[in-house]
Amino acid sequence: EAQVTQNPRYLITVTGKKLTVTCSQNMNHEYMSWYRQDPGLGLRQIYYSMNVEVTDKGDVPEGYKVSRKEKRNFPLILESPSPNQTSLYFCASSLYAGPRGEAFFGQGTRLTVV
Amino acid sequence: GQNIDQPTEMTATEGAIVQINCTYQTSGFNGLFWYQQHAGEAPTFLSYNVLDGLEEKGRFSSFLSRSKGYSYLLLKELQMKDSASYLCAVSHNYGQNFVFGPGTRLSVLP
Numbered sequence: 318e319a320q321v322t323q324n325p326r327y328l329i330t331v332t333g334k335k336l337t338v339t340c341s342q343n344m345n346h347e348y349m350s351w352y353r354q355d356p357g358l359g360l361r362q363i364y365y366s367m368n369v370e371v372t373d374k375g376d377v378p379e380g381y382k383v384s385r386k387e388k389r390n391f392p393l394i395l396e397s398p399s400p401n402q403t404s405l406y407f408c409a410s411s412l413y414a415g416p417r418g419e420a421f422f423g424q425g426t427r428l429t430v431v
Numbered sequence: 432g433q434n435i436d437q438p439t440e441m442t443a444t445e446g447a448i449v450q451i452n453c454t455y456q457t458s459g460f461n462g463l464f465w466y467q468q469h470a471g472e473a474p475t476f477l478s479y480n481v482l483d484g485l486e487e488k489g490r491f492s493s494f495l496s497r498s499k500g501y502s503y504l505l506l507k508e509l510q511m512k513d514s515a516s517y518l519c520a521v522s523h524n525y526g527q528n529f530v531f532g533p534g535t536r537l538s539v540l541p
Contacts, residue, residue: 362531
């Protein structure tokens with residue numbers, strides 16, 4: 318089954334404790350991206366990757382890191398989480414960026430930083 | 432910068448037709464997408480428009496006017512399961528970035 322898998326689904330952590338949210342897709346998609354979703358603000362792009370070893374900042378990259386060592390995986394790293402990073406996070410992939418680039422989303426990760 | 436506007440909330444009756452508007456300002460426009468998102472779930476793709484005009488897909492249609500920076504999603508024969516948020520998204524920067532609007536929460540009443 319074609320899918321985007323994120324882990325964990327729910328995470329509560331403390332300020333400053335490094336964490337990684339994993340994202341994996343099995344569709345051989347080139348384009349992957351991370352979003353955060355907050356009430357009233359909608360989905361905002363954090364980072365995106367056009368292909369292996371090619372990553373770039375989205376609209377809200379501060380406090381986040383990503384890597385794309387393999388085509389299927391695109392982990393999101395919070396080196397020193399802070400309470401303002403409490404949010405619902407989505408990973409998405411598409412065959413390629415641009416027209417006809419329908420995005421498939423993971424199930425979401427609800428992160429709480431206390 | 433990029434800016435996308437949608438109404439915050441809409442209400443309609445089962446069996447009716449509803450039109451959700453989206454206006455945008457962006458550079459390097461590459462396409463406009465509509466997604467549906469039920470509460471607590473991931474967004475799912477509905478439609479996309481690259482050229483001006485109407486794209487029809489069953490009960491859902493989407494329209495684009497690039498010169499006006501305007502799109503709408505038309506939902507016909509509304510069903511209770513259509514109660515969800517509808518997200519307008521623009522692909523810009525020659526396809527590298529997606530920007531999502533704030534979403535329109537649609538409530539379908541019996």
